[in-house]
Amino acid sequence: MTMNDDLPIFDGHNDALQSIYRPKNETPRPFFERTDQGHTDLPRMREGGYGGGFFAVFVPSGTPDDGFPGADPKSDQAAYDLPMPPAIELATAQSVTMKAVACLLQLEARSDGQIKVIRTAGELVDSLHRQKIAMVLHFEGAEAIDTELNALHVFYQAGLRSLGLAWSRPNDFAHGVPFRFPGSPDTGPGLSDAGRSLVKTCNRLGILVDLAHINEKGFWNAAEISEAPLVVTHAGVHALCPSTRNLTDKQLDAVGETGGVIGINFHVGFLRKDGLLDPETPLSRIADHVDYVAQRIGIEHVALGSDFDGAVMPLELGDVSGMPKIISLLRKKGYDHDALCKVTHQNWIRVLEQTWVK
Numbered sequence: 084m085t086m087n088d089d090l091p092i093f094d095g096h097n098d099a100l101q102s103i104y105r106p107k108n109e110t111p112r113p114f115f116e117r118t119d120q121g122h123t124d125l126p127r128m129r130e131g132g133y134g135g136g137f138f139a140v141f142v143p144s145g146t147p148d149d150g151f152p153g154a155d156p157k158s159d160q161a162a163y164d165l166p167m168p169p170a171i172e173l174a175t176a177q178s179v180t181m182k183a184v185a186c187l188l189q190l191e192a193r194s195d196g197q198i199k200v201i202r203t204a205g206e207l208v209d210s211l212h213r214q215k216i217a218m219v220l221h222f223e224g225a226e227a228i229d230t231e232l233n234a235l236h237v238f239y240q241a242g243l244r245s246l247g248l249a250w251s252r253p254n255d256f257a258h259g260v261p262f263r264f265p266g267s268p269d270t271g272p273g274l275s276d277a278g279r280s281l282v283k284t285c286n287r288l289g290i291l292v293d294l295a296h297i298n299e300k301g302f303w304n305a306a307e308i309s310e311a312p313l314v315v316t317h318a319g320v321h322a323l324c325p326s327t328r329n330l331t332d333k334q335l336d337a338v339g340e341t342g343g344v345i346g347i348n349f350h351v352g353f354l355r356k357d358g359l360l361d362p363e364t365p366l367s368r369i370a371d372h373v374d375y376v377a378q379r380i381g382i383e384h385v386a387l388g389s390d391f392d393g394a395v396m397p398l399e400l401g402d403v404s405g406m407p408k409i410i411s412l413l414r415k416k417g418y419d420h421d422a423l424c425k426v427t428h429q430n431w432i433r434v435l436e437q438t439w440v441k
């Protein structure tokens with residue numbers, strides 16, 4: 084790897100799978116060769132010192148509005164309130180998900196040992212050491228799981244180790260937040276009974292419960308029930324950018340108290356005080372969110388959750404090959420080697436060790 088051999092970056096959220104399995108049947112993007120499409124491919128991961136992360140399976144809503152949440156930088160209208168996409172049918176979600184999981188397993192099989200689908204914390208540590216790309220199978224929303232949880236057991240055996248209770252729409256278990264700015268994440272009802280038993284079953288199986296995208300009532304319900312550290316794989320700080328997708332101080336404190344972790348999202352619309360969808364957003368805004376969480380709840384509880392291939396990145400960063408710029412920025416701000424180890428991978432390893440035990 085490049086300049087950060089001993090600081091492999093393990094990422095809380097990457098949406099590259101979607102561009103490869105193509106839920107809408109567009110031409111798949113190459114992954115093993117370097118292109119300038121999207122944010123992630125194997126050569127660019129190597130260039131950026133990117134050790135892997137949570138690779139999301141996402142079921143598109145099928146609504147025409149596929150834009151990225153944020154206020155138009157060319158207008159002076161800073162506020163937005165996007166409609167909540169409708170719930171998804173189980174059969175639709177399962178067929179897309181089956182395709183996506185197969186895609187991940189085939190990537191591993193075709194990678195000539197360069198990619199490892201991670202099922203235990205030991206495998207994660209080992210892969211980061213040996214510079215294999217570590218991919219954790221993550222579902223961004225529980226739409227592919229039936230309320231009897233049969234599919235949860237099946238997908239667990241296929242490699243599922245992280246489950247977001249909701250994306251930004253309702254499902255049988257939980258309600259996500261609509262994309263709104265400015266706005267509070269307290270946007271609707273909490274977990275259903277099925278949602279509560281989903282959390283308990285994930286705890287028992289050793290599947291991480293991700294609280295990104297969920298509304299505040301659902302967050303607090305999950306916090307009450309869950310026996311694992313609270314984790315938000317990709318989000319920001321509400322006090323720095325009052326989007327519904329960001330966490331209030333009270334939520335940050337709860338994550339800290341349980342020994343959990345927050346992956347700071349790089350989506351420009353969730354970084355800025357004014358909520359603008361502005362690619363000129365400086366990288367220092369990402370560092371601001373890292374600083375805020377580190378100062379409020381401790382360096383043990385902050386990590387990175389880029390949202391590569393699912394969000395608008397700062398131009399200064401570009402794509403995954405630009406990750407060393409974030410490391411050197413943090414280093415300049417006074418983060419020493421020990422702190423950088425925690426933010427880049429150690430915090431994730433600790434939380435996964437505690438969550439995946441069984």
Ligand SMILES: [Zn+2]
Pocket residue numbers: 223295296317393
């Ligand atoms: Zn997301």
